[in-house]
Amino acid sequence: MHQHPSSRVRPSRSRGSALAALTAAGALLLGACSGTPAADADAPAAGTGTPVDGGTLRYAVAGSPATASDDPHGGLGNESDVMRFALTYDVLTVPGEDGRTRPRLATSWKPNDAMNRWTLTLRDDARFTDGAPVRAADVLYSLRRIAGKAAENYGRLADFDLRKSTAPDEHTVVLATRAPMADAPRALESVTFVVPEGTEDFSRPVPGSGPYRVERTSAQTTVLTRNDTWWGERPHLDRIEVQAVADPQARASAVASGQADVAGSVSPAAVKSTGSSAKTQVVRRDGVTEYPFVMRLDTEPFDDPGVREAFRLAADRKALVDTVFLGYGEVANDLPTPYDPSAPDDLPQRTRDVEKARRLLEEAGHADGLSVTLHTTTSYPGMDTAATLYAQQLADIGVDAEVKVEPADTYWTAVYAKKAFYTGYYGGISFPDLVRVGLLADAPTNETAWRSKTFDDGFARAMATANEARREELLSGIQRELWKDGGYVVWGTGDGLDLAAPGVRGLPDGPGFQRMFIDQVWMAE
Secondary structure, three states: OOEOOOOOOOOOOOOOOOOOOOOOOEOOOOOOOOOOOOOOOOOHHHOOOOOOOOOEEEEEEOOOHHHOOOOOOOOOOOHHHHHHHHHHOOOOEEEOOOOOEEEOOEEEEEEOOOOOEEEEEEOOOOEOOOOOEOOHHHHHHHHHHHHHOHHHHOOOOOOEEEEEEEEEEOOEEEEEEOOOOOOHHHHOEOOOOOOOOOOOOOOOOOOOOOOEEEEEEOOOEEEEEEOOOOOOOOOOOOEEEEEEOOOHHHHHHHHHOOOOOEEOOOOHHHHHHHOOOOOOEEEEEEEEEEOOEEEOOOOOOOOOHHHHHHHHHOOOHHHHHHHHHOOOEEEOOOOOOOOOOOOOOOOOOOOOOHHHHHHHHHHOOOOOOEEEEEEEOOOOOOHHHHHHHHHHHHHOOOEEEEEEEOOOOOHHHHOOOOOOEEEOOEOOOOHHHHHHHHOOOOOOOOOOOOOOHHHHHHHHHHHOOOOHHHHHHHHHHHHHHHHHHOOEEOOEEEEEEEEEOOOEEOOOOOOHHHHHOOOOOEEOO
16 A cells, blocks of 8 residues: 555564554654664764754655645645645654654543543643644544545545544543544544644645744745744754655755755665765665555456465565665565564465466466556656566566556556556555555555455454453454455565765654654754
C-alpha cells in the first residue's frame, strides 16, 4: 500500500509491548520531532550538541507540484505537503521514541470499559496564529472533516464514528469508535491536523497552532517562519523552506550542489556516490522501506492461490535486496509489516524454487506460459529497478512480465489499488493500520482485494483485547493466513536514506514520515 505521509518509531522486537510504526493509510503520517542517533555513528545530522538558534533550512522532499494540495484533510499525495502541514498544524498524538503514543495537543486519554469511547483531554494553552484558543469544537470539526473526505484520504478515520463523538466542554473530546478499538490513540497519531472550526477555504494560508506559520507558498516551494507563540519547545530555525522535488536523484544533487540543506528519500546509489563527501552526511532509517509486488485477488490470474504462490517462489530475494538497496537492506518473508511487534518470527523463510513455481503454474492451467503487466514508477528510488529485476526472475518460471513505468505524478491515483499487478511502497506502516485501510473486507482501500472472515474476526478480537501482549498474539495469528494466501510479494526491506549538509543537526531518523516533524532541527555555525 502506498503510504503517503505516515509513520512511526521502529519498535524493538524484544519489547513485546511496544507498538510502533505508522498511522492511518495512504497518508500515513509522521511521528515525533526528535530522533534517536543516526545509524551511521559518525553522522552528526541526528547527533547531539548545543543547539544554535537562527538560520534557514532548505529541505528538498518528495513531491510533485502537479499534485500539490493545500488541504490537510484530503489525500496528502505529496510528502512536501505533509511536511508543511506537520509544521503548521497541531495533531492530537505522536509516536514516542519507544514506539508508545505520546501527548501532543491531547494531554491524556482514557477508554470506557467497552473500549468504544475514548475521552481525550486537550491542553489549555494552545492557540492558533490569529490568537484564538484551540477548542474541542475545532478538534471535532477537523476530525469530522477528515472523515468526510474518506474517498480522498483512504478512509484514514473510518473506524471512528464522528457523528456520535462529542465535545462536552472546551478542552474535552469524547471519540466514539464503530467497534472496540484498543489502540485508538495510536490511530490518531500524526493524521489529525487541527484547523479552526468552519474552515473550508485553504487557497490562502489558514491559522494553525503548530511550531511554524506559512509566510508564502506555491506548488513548488513553501516558506515557513517560526511561530513564537507556539506552546511547545521553541524551534531553533528562523525559517524553513520546503521544496517539492519529484525525482530522488534531483533531491540528492540539490544537496551536493549546495541548493538544498536536506534531501529526503534518496537512492542508495546517491549515497554511495556522494554520501561520503565532505559536502554531505547520511541519515539512515533502518529497515523502513519496502517495495512489495502487489497482486489483486479479484483479477486473473491472481485469483488463483497457486499462481500467487508461484510468483512468491519466483523471487530471488537476495538478488533483489543487493541490487535495489546496495547493502542497505535485508531479505523479507512476505509479511507486509515485518518490523511490527506483532509480526510472527517463526514462519519458514520462503526461498526461490523455480521447479515448484513452474509446477504450480502448470496446475493452474498455465503450462504454456503466462503474460502479465507489472506496473512501476520512479516515485521512490529503486522502484523501477526492483520491477525490472523481478520481471527477469519471473521469466525463469515461464511468466512474460512486461514492465510498464508509469509517471510518478499520477501513479498513486491511477495505478495504486487499481491495477492487477504493480509495485507498492511502504514506509513503516503498522500492521493494525494496514489492516484497517487495506486488508479488511470493507477497508476503504483494499489494495489486494483480500477478503477473509476469519481474518476480519481475528482482527476484531484483537482490537477488543486490552492486554497488549495478548493483542499482539492475536494479530500474529492472522498474519499467518496472510503469509500463506495473501496478495503480497514482500522480498526485502531497505533503509530509508536522507542526505544533509554538514551543518544540519537534530534531524529525526525514525521510520517513514516521522522524519517530517523537523521543528527541532538546527544549523551548526
